[in-house]
Amino acid sequence: MKLFLVGGFLGSGKTTAILQAAMGLQEEGKKAGIVTNDQGDTLVDTALFRMNHVAAEEVSGACFCCNFGELLDRIGKLRDANAGVDIIFAESVGSCTDLAATVVNPLLQLENPLDISLSVFADIRVLAIYLQNHKKVFHRDMNYIYQKQLEEADILVVNKTDLLSDRQLKKAKSLIEREFPGKKILYQHSLTKEGVLPWLTMLLNFPTLPDLKATLQLDYEKYASGEGLLAWLDATVDIRTSDKKAAVLGLILIKLIRTALDQLKYPIGHLKFLISDGDWYKKISYTPGQPFKKQSHKEMANTHQVTLMVNARVQTQPLLLKRVFEDAVRKLKRTTVCQITEKNLASFKPGYPRPTHRVQHINK
Ligand SMILES: Nc1nc2c(ncn2[C@@H]2O[C@H](COP(=O)(O)OP(=O)(O)O)[C@@H](O)[C@H]2O)c(=O)[nH]1
Ligand SMILES: [Mg+2]
CATH class of the missing domain: 3.30.70.360 (Alpha-Beta Plaits)
Incomplete structure (x- = not known):
């Protein structure tokens, strides 16, 4: 069973991309499901997936990391005979980080580990300004969360490329590639099934993690303070x-x-x-x-x-x-x-x- 964990800042386009990818898979006869996640408990994202006939379960009231038991339960619900899902996406809260240590590795330690990858989305306009502006875009402690999210990505999906001109895109790409040498980076827009196809292809062919995933060094005080700003x-x-x-x-x-x-x-x-x-x-x-x-x-x-x-x-x-x-x-x-x-x-x-x-x- 494949589990595609999707992180990245608020509004970077995670739900839009997952919806397109899930609908694309369903057109090919595969059944995709999604676990949504939020600190609140009436979620627009869950309603949106369900209205588009994508099986959706939610972990609400806390992030995946702090409610790992519920995440496992929701994955189980999607896998059971009624939902019969082949591929699961899990979208984490946009202000959440440290997913390698708190979600990926605990999942890899299960008796029947899942095939799991961590994609992190970033809005190309925000990321370009962040890199140009010496990493000061949000409040200091929120910048910290943003940086840590990017750092732990297996696949960094730089999204909303349709919103930049060719010249702006070229400049943004050179800044991004200088900042993240050696990282798997995809540039895309997520508004259509075709737009997300390279990402989906990469996910489906992503190599199984042999062991545990490398984790972040994280200052939880700063992390909490960043999240507490909202x-x-x-x-x-x-x-x-x-x-x-x-x-x-x-x-x-x-x-x-x-x-x-x-x-x-x-x-x-x-x-x-x-x-x-x-x-x-x-x-x-x-x-x-x-x-x-x-x-x-x-x-x-x-x-x-x-x-x-x-x-x-x-x-x-x-x-x-x-x-x-x-x-x-x-x-x-x-x-x-x-x-x-x-x-x-x-x-x-x-x-x-x-x-x-x-x-x-x-x-x-
Ligand atoms: N132009 C453009 N807008 C996008 C793209 N992806 C997402 N959006 C828009 O960005 C906003 C936030 O998207 P959403 O998927 O809810 O972000 P999330 O918070 O990361 O799940 C919505 O208005 C989307 O329509 C994209 O590739 N191009
Ligand atoms: Mg969302």
């Missing part, structure tokens, strides 16, 4: 209207939240929304530094009712992030005719990372 907010609301404009109202709520975050100057880690009426869906996502883009109302389904899921990872305090969300909902209620029901709302900071296992290994 506040998490997960919310689900139902929006009902009498005039089939529920999806458009979902868009207006998204705009209210995004505009408030900009006004307050809270830096966005990843802001993800899924609007859905059960059959139709639209995912809207904002990543670090990405300006607000008005979405066309024409793309929205005409429907009386939608569910809007919000997964926000933002550099601020949880209570302040919750206030932004609640103010936006109040404003929508005040200025439009609709019925809004909050189904769940949680806002918090991730806890100190305490991995279930930490199996160190140094290559001789």
Whole structure:
């Protein structure tokens, strides 16, 4: 059984690439499954996979490292006769690192070890600025996490190449190759099945790790401090209207939240929304530094009712992030005719990372 572990920073494109790869595999008659992971427990990514008929299980409430038992359980669920999956992707939390010691090596020590590789995604625009800017892009302790993620990649997937001109791409490549000599690096965009094909081919042919994987030297205090800079907010609301404009109202709520975050100057880690009426869906996502883009109302389904899921990872305090969300909902209620029901709302900071296992290994 192959397990493709996929790490990399918030918004680097992990889910987009896995979805394309999984759908490509399914078209060839292979069945792919995914274990999603987040500190929260109502995940846009899981809903997105399921809406696209990809078997998805989730480890929620903590990262894979700190909830290794649940990861094993979810892998088991995907492998069992009902799901009957041949290939499993596992997408880790975007602010997580040390996966070699806490996930790969414990999996390699199982009685029936899995064929496992670690891909780490990076948004080419962020990575190029990071390297140009003497590795100072985020707050100091978040830069540390970013650096450590890149360091432990078996395959470094430099993603979103479609967003650079040829000249910018050439310059970015030379910076990246100078920084990571000898590393397996792939440049791709992940918007189509063709875009992710070289990555998928590399994964399918990746050599079985003979022993344990080399692990990072990691300062957990710095790691915890970097993760603790972000506040998490997960919310689900139902929006009902009498005039089939529920999806458009979902868009207006998204705009209210995004505009408030900009006004307050809270830096966005990843802001993800899924609007859905059960059959139709639209995912809207904002990543670090990405300006607000008005979405066309024409793309929205005409429907009386939608569910809007919000997964926000933002550099601020949880209570302040919750206030932004609640103010936006109040404003929508005040200025439009609709019925809004909050189904769940949680806002918090991730806890100190305490991995279930930490199996160190140094290559001789
Ligand atoms: N232009 C472009 N956008 C991408 C690409 N891959 C992902 N995205 C967008 O980047 C945003 C974050 O992607 P997502 O897969 O959710 O990132 P994750 O947090 O790493 O799982 C979404 O808006 C995606 O549509 C790519 O190759 N090119
Ligand atoms: Mg994701």
